[in-house]
Amino acid sequence: MQLDPKVLMTVKNLPLLAKTVVDGFMNGLNKSTVKGPGLEFSQYRSYQPGDDLRWLDWKMYARSDRYYIRESEIETSISVRFLIDASASMNHNDNGVKKIDYAKFLTASLAYLANTQGDSVGLYTLANGGLYSMASKADPQHLQRLFYQLDRIEPSGKFTQPVHYKELFAGTGRKELLVFITDMYQADGEITRLLDSLAALKHEIIVFHLMGRNELDFDFKGYGALQDMETGETIAINTQLAKKEYQETLEKHLADIRMQLLGKRIFYRMISMGQPLDEALRDFLVQRSLTPTPLQRRGA
Template structure:
């Protein structure tokens, strides 16, 4: 299927639910509880064929008896669209423990996309790239997932986070509520990422944010360096005098805690993930926590 799908990770998460925790496209809290007519397992009724219906569910015996096309309906659980938004700015090339933030993000997105597809949900992908927005609309077919994994593998980070004019297409088209999973290192200069997330949440979508960080990045161990370079702008930041590692770590932790609180207050779920954290463990811990009764 894809090199991004690691058996260890898939085995760890395959039995856990990614269902929306709020009402999303007819879903109630936590599970795919509501029922719709469709191509499920338990027979319910027949209905006349409509253009666009899946031909696999035509009942040929009914056609032979009546010379008319009928779809065999059954009760099935509703499904949702899970749309993955991937930050492809240049800071995602930061590397620790032999892996970049972008590569970690690829594995994370592929694993959650696989899980969504396994549950019968439509999976989509939007890459927020400096050159513009690249979008693969949510669909459920197996062939679509092959394109989904291929697009993930082809992402080439570059530049700064895209401007609002570049991602305005996220707010156009059918007004269907979705579960939006945003993966980012949350490097912003003027609140641009927070503004985007708030707009998405206000549009009625449920938003989950995975904040990918490196442990060394949080510690700020810059001994032996006179300056550090901004990966997105190329700007050099001079390190004048002694660098207080303890103070830097404390400020970083305070920033992350403030960010988490800010997003939760806006109805946006937040989870930080360290590059050094095994992905299978990180996802299982997250999904178990998410699916706990509240």
């Protein structure tokens, strides 16, 4: 069951919303197409030296006198840290849904899904150069606190790189995944610089880039001017004359972002706010299963 974001706006309880979205997603998921931690058993493979002996299937050994590993079992939980862009531009409204609302829906659903996988989850918000930190934990009470803090986020000010950005990773050697939800609006490359700094720390990063359908289609009917939510600057527009040039420029802009992040080994997904959350949930599960262990990260 895929829920339209406008329908989700009617659900005022974030825990209920997250459970509804994830339950519907998991019920419709073809689990044979997505391997990884936390999913159902997928297949056997031959034992290789260095494999964790906990995942040997002794019944298969008894039947075949050969060693087999069961793939797609949970080998270890990971720490998932959600970073929310809470600058003023996240108040952008598309057909009754604000970017910050969609970011809350997405974060709540991903956190709920991660918690069901046995992962610890943390919440971080960026606005006006400040970084709100809620450390990563795995217990259900912590998840409820995350929902509470998530619901309280009110976008304001400009996006600037926080001084203590290294707090986004624990540095414990545990598997870590950072999920950054943003509109990628930057006046002078500040988001790019932050991602450069984070990528240098050698952890896995997913960027979910939120865009309104009205931004993608340049559909601002009835408006003769647009206002920058972070600077207050306004520009006059002629939607008919500007649309073609705008869409060509936007296409190049999105392609440039994708290539830049690919070069940093950062997973990137642009999400239209008119679409359900399923694609993002699927991307998260796949990326979670690909997150390397500390030994793999060091090249062992």
